[in-house]
Amino acid sequence: MKLKTSPENVFEWLALRLNLVPLPLLHGQMFPVIAKAVLLAADKGVFHAVEAGLESAEAVAATCGLQVAPARQLLNVLASSGYLSCKNHRYRLSPMARKWVGSKSRSDLSDLLVYNNRVVWKWMEHLETYLETGSGVDYHKSFNKEEWDLYQNAMRAVARSEVEEFARKCPVPEKARLMLDIGGAHGLHVKALRARYPALEAHILDLPGALDVQEEPGEDSITTIQGNILETDLVPESYDLILMSSLAHHFSWEENRFIARKAADALKPGGVYVINEFVNPEHADRKSGLVGTSSNLFFGLTSTSGTWTIAETQDWQKEAGLKPLKPIGYAAIPGRFQIPARIASAKNPG
Structure with a gap:
């Protein structure tokens, strides 16, 4: 599409x-x-x-x-x-x-549109500066309380539009018991997976500003952890599934490599690391996806990074010792993919 x-x-x-x-x-x-x-x-x-x-x-x-x-x-x-x-x-x-x-639809994107109108639209005035200097907005460091509220409402709206298809297609390992959701403060991906896999418990790791504006998960099997994936230590071989959704575009190449290594170390044997993202097309021409190229420019402006190609994403996973699985596209969301990779069933010592 x-x-x-x-x-x-x-x-x-x-x-x-x-x-x-x-x-x-x-x-x-x-x-x-x-x-x-x-x-x-x-x-x-x-x-x-x-x-x-x-x-x-x-x-x-x-x-x-x-x-x-x-x-x-x-x-x-x-x-x-x-x-x-x-x-x-x-x-x-x-x-x-x-x-x-x-308002009666579970797919209502109104909160995203409100956020884009009140917060994102003014960022477009900075696009010329970004193109000339390479300096983006990097908004996570400047949000006030109202903007965090609007942002989290928008992220919930976006997640609602995909969670059913996400949960149906996500390659959850057999007999998975514990997952980590990196940056998923709204909890919708976790809850969608738990609806299909009731035995699955979850940890949600996100910034304090993101978690502070959320309601409590309301489930004993879901635990929230305030922290930053770049700084927070993960327990080795503790998770069957690690998800990072809509975050890779905020991080540099080196930061994404670092996160992949942390994820690989934290996965149990046979565990899966899923990067859920809009992707940048391999070749920029009229046949490539406008969603991917425009998202790349937008996230460059707003977080000083951008979207990545599937091949680049898999490079981080392979360098971390993970084996990439087949990327999984969304039927109704052009340019968005789950990019999974699996750790070996038995990790090599050292």
Whole structure:
């Protein structure tokens, strides 16, 4: 699956083939407007207002604190973008929107959109500085309490969109009893795995700022540990499964190698280390995934690192003495993979 401009009829197909479509106009003028419209619609409660039955621009404007004319313009952009249907100036959520921004859906991404609107959008102004100096935002070091709350809510929203498929496909070793989730303060990956493997207990290791804004796991079999994977000691040969989800893009090459070695030492014989990530495509061209390349630039800006290719990720694992297993893609999330590797059934002494 790729994100791209797709023609809707033969004339548009021909125009694209003949290079008659001004793609920079779409990318530079229209896409930013659409992106900001979607973010504001989530932040101002527009999607949830329409979901609740407020179908007119007047009703939405009154509920969300907007002016009627601009609200109608916003609603029309959302309709053109596939989030709403519009008939006789009455608006309703589309099936796509009901799943991804509807308050009753387990896949609701509204918290991510709110976070992107209030926190991430302003980071885009730093992109020029990053390109000129190589200095990114490195936001984990600067978050205040409100921003940590917004960030963790966003991470929960992202995790909810994948945890069922993650748990179904994750290569959990047979008779696994204890796992470590590195950076998974929200606990959703752990709980999804425990729903399939009830005997599996878990440790969740994350920064104090991340754990402080979370509710208690509510399960005796889940233990939280405040710490930093770069600094916190792990007990050798203690875990059957180690997961690091959406963190490798925050770390440098050397840091990811170091973490892989720590994971290998902490795995029991036959244990598995899974890196769950958006990946950078091996070759950057129009056939490669826009999700991977744009994520690489975004995480370079925001955490001074970026996404990694599958081959690079497996290099860390192999250097740590792990044997890479087949990468596992997600059916509905382009460019995202579980990249697992297994320790030998019997570790070599020394």
